[in-house]
Amino acid sequence: MEQDTIIYGKNAVIEALEAGNRTFNKILISSGAHKDVKIEKIKELAKANGIVFQFVNIQKLNQIEPEGRHQGVIAQIAPVKYTDLDDFIEKHRGKTASVVILDGVEDSHNVGAIIRSCVCAGVDGIILPSRRGVLINPTVEKTSAGAINHISIIKVNSLVNTVQRLKENNWWVIASDHHAKDNYYDVDYTDMNFALIMGAEHAGISKSLLKLADFVIKIPMLTNFNSLNVSNAAAIILFERCRQIIKSKTNGK
């Protein structure tokens, strides 16, 4: 059995309680945090769901999360459940589904922010390689602001095999690379199963994946300072897709 993980911060704990798809072991609340509205909400949600909460000395919380970003609340919960790639593909067969593939993104804050944007932009899944980049950890949970509970997380051994599987199942694979010729807004995303590959912060997307992509796109800049943060780059592309989908629905009416 896998060990418990933690999530911390008031909003992250509330989000996970409300999402209802995580298994809570226990919620630890700083005994100095009694009267806060959000703490009250956490207590109510815990009671309603039969989850144990316990008031502890703040030092105990500081031991568990030494960087002091816990805001007086830490929940001990079962790790996020990963979704099987084949199950994910099967579930979304024949739909206009979407997934983001992270090719070795190393910063937990970036992974969390990307998951957050994905959920806002209606993305159905996120694919992480098991041996490169970060997997889901407490910082990713915190930075995702609870978004992690609203998206399928798929952990795979080989991204090359994964992209091949997606292509065999009629997904279109888009790779973001700043050497590309085509602009991200010149692709029509409205009627496809959409898989977007984002590369690692410094190395970018590996060549073996770039070769497999149906479209390689860039985000054109207005200056020569060509250095977007990977989570910002992902947001720009995902919301261009949103814009196109919303516009096409409006025009279709």
Place this chain on the structure above:
Amino acid sequence: MEQDTIIYGKNAVIEALEAGNRTFNKILISSGAHKDVKIEKIKELAKANGIVFQFVNIQKLNQIEPEGRHQGVIAQIAPVKYTDLDDFIEKHRGKTASVVILDGVEDSHNVGAIIRSCVCAGVDGIILPSRRGVLINPTVEKTSAGAINHISIIKVNSLVNTVQRLKENNWWVIASDHHAKDNYYDVDYTDMNFALIMGAEHAGISKSLLKLADFVIKIPMLTNFNSLNVSNAAAIILFERCRQIIKSKTNGK
């Protein structure tokens, strides 16, 4: 005279050396970091610009930047020079310039990431209130990946007065607020002096500023999870403006 600040990390130091608009006091390099290509580049750039560099024990660097993200390099430099609002307005009179106003953004990583996106998107300035949110600090410098040296930084006492000054000088003020009726992509940004206000992480934009805005816009989502990170939201709007400007130039040819 203001005290020196520090910047750390190989790329941040190289960027600042190349930008050439910062006053360096000294560069400290870990004596264990001799053979690295980027360290060599830092040494060359320092020599070419008559800047002292000094090899020190890594413990010394850890004392100055205790979180250990210095990658073996710390530069002691004069603080970033703030630009006067009136000078900024004067310089950009009659042009299609752009500025981003941060109304109390509290997370240094967000401020750094926003500055980075601003420079990529050709934004000319960033306005920070002197008493709310963060100002430029070493984390902002680091997260901006050197972008901070390519944009005017304007520190003001009152954002209300600032927005009024901009409006008097024919700038259009756009406020991002998720309660807005209009979508960000339905405004034509191609031919205006553009001032975008982004609100604090939790509180959003203050009411007194919202009232002054010429346009209040939202980023429509594909789900009910309405919680974009502020730097991602800024990137989405700024790159929609980029998209429009690039498209209008291409169509005009």
